[in-house]
Amino acid sequence: MIFPNQTQFYKGKVRDVYTIADKYVVMIVSDRISAFDVVLPATIPYKGQVLNEISAQFLASTADIVPNWMLSTPFPNTMIGYNCVPYPVEMVVRGNLSGHAWRTYKSGKRTLCGVPLPEGMKENDFFDQPIITPTTKAKVGHDEDISREQIITSGLISEEEYIALEQYAYSLFDRGREIAKTRGLILVDTKYEFGKRNGIIHLIDEIHTPDSSRYFYLDGFEERQATGQPQRQLSKEFVREWLMQQGYTGKDGETIPEMSENVIASISERYIELYEVVTGKFFSKKDMNYASMQPSIEADLERIEAELAAAG
Numbered sequence: 001m002i003f004p005n006q007t008q009f010y011k012g013k014v015r016d017v018y019t020i021a022d023k024y025v026v027m028i029v030s031d032r033i034s035a036f037d038v039v040l041p042a043t044i045p046y047k048g049q050v051l052n053e054i055s056a057q058f059l060a061s062t063a064d065i066v067p068n069w070m071l072s073t074p075f076p077n078t079m080i081g082y083n084c085v086p087y088p089v090e091m092v093v094r095g096n097l098s099g100h101a102w103r104t105y106k107s108g109k110r111t112l113c114g115v116p117l118p119e120g121m122k123e124n125d126f127f128d129q130p131i132i133t134p135t136t137k138a139k140v141g142h143d144e145d146i147s148r149e150q151i152i153t154s155g156l157i158s159e160e161e162y163i164a165l166e167q168y169a170y171s172l173f174d175r176g177r178e179i180a181k182t183r184g185l186i187l188v189d190t191k192y193e194f195g196k197r198n199g200i201i202h203l204i205d206e207i208h209t210p211d212s213s214r215y216f217y218l219d220g221f222e223e224r225q226a227t228g229q230p231q232r233q234l235s236k237e238f239v240r241e242w243l244m245q246q247g248y249t250g251k252d253g254e255t256i257p258e259m260s261e262n263v264i265a266s267i268s269e270r271y272i273e274l275y276e277v278v279t280g281k282f283f284s285k286k287d288m289n290y291a292s293m294q295p296s297i298e299a300d301l302e303r304i305e306a307e308l309a310a311a312g
Contacts, residue, residue, distance in 0.1 A: 001290070003298060004020075006018055013034040013037075014029060014048075015029050023082070025081050026297055028075075029047075029049075029077045029078070031046070035240050035250070036240065036250025037250060038250055041259070043264075044264060046268055047267075049077045049288075053275065054210070058208040065171045067201070067202045067203070069082045069202050075293055078297065080300055084196055084202045084204050086137070087196070089136060089157065090136075091165055092133045093130050093131070094130060095126060095130045096127065096189065097124060098123065098124050099214060100133075101117070105117055105121065112131075113133035113135075113145045115133060124188075130174075133145065148162065148166075165194055172192055172207070176190060176213075184219060185277065186216040187215060188214040188215060189214050190212055191212050213235065215235060216234070217232040234277060234278070242267075
């Protein structure tokens with residue numbers, strides 16, 4: 001698709017992002033799926049709809065904390081919003097010693113992104129207070145850990161703005177944990193991206209989706225921790241686990257395994273399950289016809305422009 005007044009186009013691993021007149025962004029969340037920083041050859045039906053609808057719900061439920069980029073969702077897999085200048089770091093908030101934090105801890109290190117980690121912790125234990133472990137935003141390859149001090153002293157972000165980002169990230173995480181608890185879940189860790197528009201910080205991109213977040217089931221958590229059992233989790237970790245079972249870990253020279261129709265269908269079903277557990281809503285499957293989407297998106301852009309112009 002090419003839109004009137006389109007000024008940029010970016011094709012990410014999962015999202016197609018169109019910039020309109022440098023003022024708006026049209027983000028179409030595809031059914032592509034990535035793991036180990038590689039886009040897999042098969043697409044997963046309804047995955048784009050799942051991610052977009054979860055993100056839209058959480059953006060709406062956190063708009064009182066920080067302004068966000070969302071203006072409308074003309075299609076289940078599409079969001080239109082403000083074009084914001086992104087900050088060059090992602091704010092990763094961790095409530096538990098899991099994932100990358102646990103691997104760092106297990107290696108013997110007791111500092112992550114400049115944040116000291118207490119002695120005597122087990123995998124998936126709660127931190128006394130959530131911590132922020134920022135990463136750089138890599139256009140190609142892996143994001144890299146970076147500390148608060150490095151961000152400020154290098155001039156990536158001013159100290160005043162970084163403190164504001166921290167406060168927003170902690171508040172968003174607190175809200176996310178509150179909502180997750182009502183769904184019988186624990187929001188373990190997640191990432192937030194922020195940008196600036198007219199001098200005002202905005203939350204951008206996705207929020208609290210299973211692609212950007214890790215959830216544990218609350219029921220049985222304490223018992224599993226006490227007995228050293230793995231936690232039941234709700235994230236796309238199951239995709240990485242399937243790939244590893246096939247001998248693929250994303251390293252050079254490895255061949256991406258073929259995904260059968262049964263595997264693709266099971267992954268799609270898991271994403272729909274994720275949607276229904278996280279949101280508490282029934283998932284209504286919508287098949288997207290890309291050829292017919294453009295006129296409606298253009299009409300929505302015209303409506304948004306007219307309404308914003310009328311509002312001054």
